[in-house]
Amino acid sequence: MGTIIQRDFTGEAMGLLVFIGLGLHDEDDITVKGLEQARECDILFTEFYTSHMREGVKEELEKKIGKEIIVLSREDVEAGDIILLEAKERTVGFLVPGDAMSATTHVDLRIRAEKDGIRTRIIHGVSIVTVATGLLGLQSYKFGRTTTLPFRQKGYFPTSPYDVIKRNKDIGLHTLVLLDLKESGETMSVREAIDYLMRLETTKKEGVVTKESVVCALGDVGSDNPEVVCDRMEKLAAKKFESQIFCLVLPAELHFMEKEALQVLAGAPEDM
Amino acid sequence: MGTIIQRDFTGEAMGLLVFIGLGLHDEDDITVKGLEQARECDILFTEFYTSHMREGVKEELEKKIGKEIIVLSREDVEAGDIILLEAKERTVGFLVPGDAMSATTHVDLRIRAEKDGIRTRIIHGVSIVTVATGLLGLQSYKFGRTTTLPFRQKGYFPTSPYDVIKRNKDIGLHTLVLLDLKESGETMSVREAIDYLMRLETTKKEGVVTKESVVCALGDVGSDNPEVVCDRMEKLAAKKFESQIFCLVLPAELHFMEKEALQVLAGAPEDM
16 A cells, blocks of 8 residues: 555645444454554544444554554544544544444544545445344345434433334334443343333334344354344343343344244244 | 364364455455454355456465465355365355355355354455445445346346335335446446436336436445446436446435535535
8 A cells, every 4th residue: 555645736735534444343353454554544543432342452453553542432523623633634544343434423524524625535344234134144135224222211211213123124124223332331231122122012002023023132243253142032031141232133024045044043933 | 363173072173164255345355354264264265256356356365365265156156065065174264255145145055054064154344335335425224125237138138126226215215236247357337227227217117217316336446546426317327437337326315414425425416
């Protein structure tokens, strides 16, 4: 790869903002290209507020890249100024867990940079959608909109996840359901998630989920040993998992090959 | 990474089949983990029949990995025996362009391996769906089923791509349209693709595409300098592209932020 600092015809340095996807689990889930590009950046930022990456991944990346990485808060990323100001004249790398561009905030940041005359580049990473579909043997085009189950707080009990699952299911699409993450790193448990969904069913009564519904749970995705389980909701709620579960998949109607995949790859019930 | 040859309790060697995604453009689009895993495999296979990767990528990968890579034909992969036989007792790496598991054939191969008692592992790669959405600033959950436009041959003029685009559009989903690839590496041109779609419209008359429809074209994705263009169909058909275009995106109804993204990132018309 050549040098990436460019100058315009007046001799002024032109800024560059590179979004680099980190993939899902550890410091080795970045692409070779992403790693090389990170080494060429003048300054590196990252955010981990949406991430389930392994603990210590920042320190390991700093060792591999040979540069310090500055962790930004959600507020910093949403405001964007810290990144955009640096990218005016220098080459800034923004290391993003998962794929580089799946969050609306990041797309917005890229649009603002381009409007400011800052060149942008994307070095893509592996996305949770790709990984969840791949591990379960489902087809990616059969996934609808993704939703997140938030922690329940006093007076905060959104019903939108239920509506998303219903709309997807009505048109034959599976739903990837991300489980909320606290800043402490604590994730919602599968039991809590299923309680949440069943409570929504009790309220809305639209027949989206029952105790008998088949659900998939995924943990440690991207690691050498991901946990991939598919069972009826009632059984899954009672199960003890070996890893921290990141997401559920609620399948819509299954193609026969998808059914076989869930049985062979995720231990789905034979009689489903 | 530890050694990956395992033995069961009888002391017999257990086979392992690792699907390793290569990403989209060149030898550096593999993840660091994928590269390390490939180095540990006893034998490496690949297929390039669905791929637009840069020429010479196999040779560059062989240099990086330090091992020979055997290229399989579509028939070999579909039959699967060559891979499964080797994976009975050895560690086999199957290098797959793009993500590792997006083709049904590959999911099928994995299911057969597991049923045969061969352990499988996936090291995911970047998928075209992630990249196309990311480059255009669109939301991945707003993509419906992907379709491919095949080369027209005497008596072969499938209308299914039109039906897929219509079904997606009806429910507000964008369509990724892959352009067919000959074994010689030749891709269908954008003009041919648009002619194909307009001809289907003339036949079916369901108002899915018009000369005024906004379409995106993507070339050299995954490279340092991807070509990303969005314009009305008529204009796009007349355009001279700098690179080989791999795919089109036919957007459904756009969120205002998606509209701005297409204007800033892909030069979409201001009045769309």
